[in-house]
Amino acid sequence: MKSIRQCLMSIKKAHSIAIITHTMPDADALASSVALSKLIQTNMLKKGEQKIIDILVDAKEINDVDQAILHGQTINKKHAKVYDLAIAIDCASLQRLGKYAKVFNAALSTINIDHHATNTEFAQNNLVLKTSSACEVLYIFAKMQQLEMPDDICKLIYSGIITDTNNLTQGTITVETHKIIAEFAEREIDLQSIHDHFFKNNTKSKTFLLKQALSTLTFMFDDRMTFMKLTKQNIADCKATYEDTYGIVDFGINIKGVELAVLAIKQADNSYYVSLRGKHDINVAHIAIAMNGGGHEKIAAFQYKGYLADLKQKLFEECQKELTAHPQKDVFGNLFTSNTNLDDVQVEE
Numbered sequence: 476m477k478s479i480r481q482c483l484m485s486i487k488k489a490h491s492i493a494i495i496t497h498t499m500p501d502a503d504a505l506a507s508s509v510a511l512s513k514l515i516q517t518n519m520l521k522k523g524e525q526k527i528i529d530i531l532v533d534a535k536e537i538n539d540v541d542q543a544i545l546h547g548q549t550i551n552k553k554h555a556k557v558y559d560l561a562i563a564i565d566c567a568s569l570q571r572l573g574k575y576a577k578v579f580n581a582a583l584s585t586i587n588i589d590h591h592a593t594n595t596e597f598a599q600n601n602l603v604l605k606t607s608s609a610c611e612v613l614y615i616f617a618k619m620q621q622l623e624m625p626d627d628i629c630k631l632i633y634s635g636i637i638t639d640t641n642n643l644t645q646g647t648i649t650v651e652t653h654k655i656i657a658e659f660a661e662r663e664i665d666l667q668s669i670h671d672h673f674f675k676n677n678t679k680s681k682t683f684l685l686k687q688a689l690s691t692l693t694f695m696f697d698d699r700m701t702f703m704k705l706t707k708q709n710i711a712d713c714k715a716t717y718e719d720t721y722g723i724v725d726f727g728i729n730i731k732g733v734e735l736a737v738l739a740i741k742q743a744d745n746s747y748y749v750s751l752r753g754k755h756d757i758n759v760a761h762i763a764i765a766m767n768g769g770g771h772e773k774i775a776a777f778q779y780k781g782y783l784a785d786l787k788q789k790l791f792e793e794c795q796k797e798l799t800a801h802p803q804k805d806v807f808g809n810l811f812t813s814n815t816n817l818d819d820v821q822v823e824e
């Protein structure tokens with residue numbers, strides 16, 4: 476609690492604030508950045524006070540769906556040489572800030588607001604809570620400090636929650652997460668439109684990219700794992716953006732019996748960005764960490780510099796370890812019965 480109050484104090488004190496989110500930003504990264512900027516503007520300015528609040532994000536491209544989050548915002552315009560305060564949001568490590576890590580390091584004080592279990596607590600003040608999204612951390616922060624949250628901020632927070640949990644199907648979803656959504660529903664905020672915006676709005680390009688990825692899909696380890704790959708060229712051919720690759724790996728994990736899904740994307744510099752998804756008892760963070768990456772139990776990623784053959788060899792070894800440690804699970808057998816342990820069920824002979 477001490478750190479939450481300290482965060483508020485240093486935000487109030489600062490005349491210039493840089494809000495920095497991670498490279499290749501997703502909806503949660505952008506929504507939490509904008510929501511934080513608006514929270515400060517709505518709640519933390521003294522009468523007549525003007526603060527510099529700059530949103531910085533090391534992004535080459537942002538797709539149209541996520542771009543909508545930035546509507547009315549100017550990003551990547553620096554209005555201070557050295558900021559009084561830099562706030563990293565949705566970043567598990569300093570590295571994730573990309574080229575803006577320098578700005579973060581130069582700032583007079585620093586805050587790290589995040590929800591990743593692998594967060595390295597790299598700031599002076601670290602507000603890291605294991606929740607659904609950076610947006611949910613922000614909501615908790617705002618509630619604890621009794622900050623005003625107008626509808627536009629709630630919409631941003633809802634956006635971060637539903638996208639980082641893939642429509643409330645994965646990640647850290649708690650009673651609190653549901654309560655936040657219930658509160659927004661009670662306020663009659665138009666949640667359906669936001670939902671449709673993120674989940675029923677795939678572009679033709681993204682769909683073609685998905686088709687490409689699926690054409691490379693292979694099953695491994697007794698069909699418990701899927702592997703897909705994409706290249707920068709595939710993305711260009713489909714006139715898609717890098718962000719369009721997001722969510723493709725889920726088509727692997729959504730298959731019956733598959734408990735581990737991998738998507739490897741070859742980048743322009745020949746390095747690979749590898750997305751991992753887990754199901755049941757599989758913890759993909761173990762695999763990501765072994766490969767010098769990070770993330771959550773069911774969603775993780777890492778970068779790899781080297782040949783695909785070497786990547787595959789190392790990665791598949793780690794995957795096999797994780798799969799062997801957790802035998803295949805059939806969770807559907809007793810899904811709709813109240814008996815959680817089938818051994819307890821009396822069978823008449």
Ligand SMILES: [Mn+2]
Pocket residue numbers: 503504565590608609639
């Ligand atoms: Mn996030």
